[in-house]
Amino acid sequence: MQHDTHSEHAHTHEGHGTVSWSTAAQATLHCLTGCAIGEVLGMVIGTALGWGNVPTMILAIVLAFVFGYSLTLRGVLRAGVGFRTAFRVALAADTLSIAVMELIDNGVIALWPNAMDAHLADLLFWGALAISLAFAFVVATPVNKWMIGRGKGHAVVHQYHR
Secondary structure (H helix, E strand, O other), X not given: OOOOHHHHHHHHHOOOOOOOHHXXXXXXXXXXXXXXXXXXXXXXXXXXOOOOHHHHHXXXXXXXXXXXXXXXHHHHHHOOOOHHXXXXXXXXXXXXXXXXXXXXXXXXXXXXXXXXXXXXXXXXXXXXXXXXXXXXXXXXXXXXXXXXXXXXXXXXXXXOOO
């Protein structure tokens, strides 16, 4: 029996079938891209301005959500959807995923000895940030797999990516 890849892909996104780890990883990577842009930008800005750890972390988290939502919003708007609907889709698609990533990412950095005090020129700054984002990806992927399998998260975006 020959399988139609497109309809099988759509079937998994609708929450009526088993979601592949590959699909979940792609959704997580999409979300992580926006998170990483915002997180790195926030950490760089806060560190460069000599801000303390808490304001820098708050800025990084806020920017992670802004950039995470923006990437999804851009794709949905490109499909011709109005801004209000596109914004709701982005919130539904990314909120839990970004929240999990930010919790893990910032938790790793906060617990990593001396990482919160590292400067932009320090290997520790970039190493801890890269490793924390990798941990966030690993933890968020099963969350996204679970959500997509139930027709939530990035499953709501799929209908706009035709």
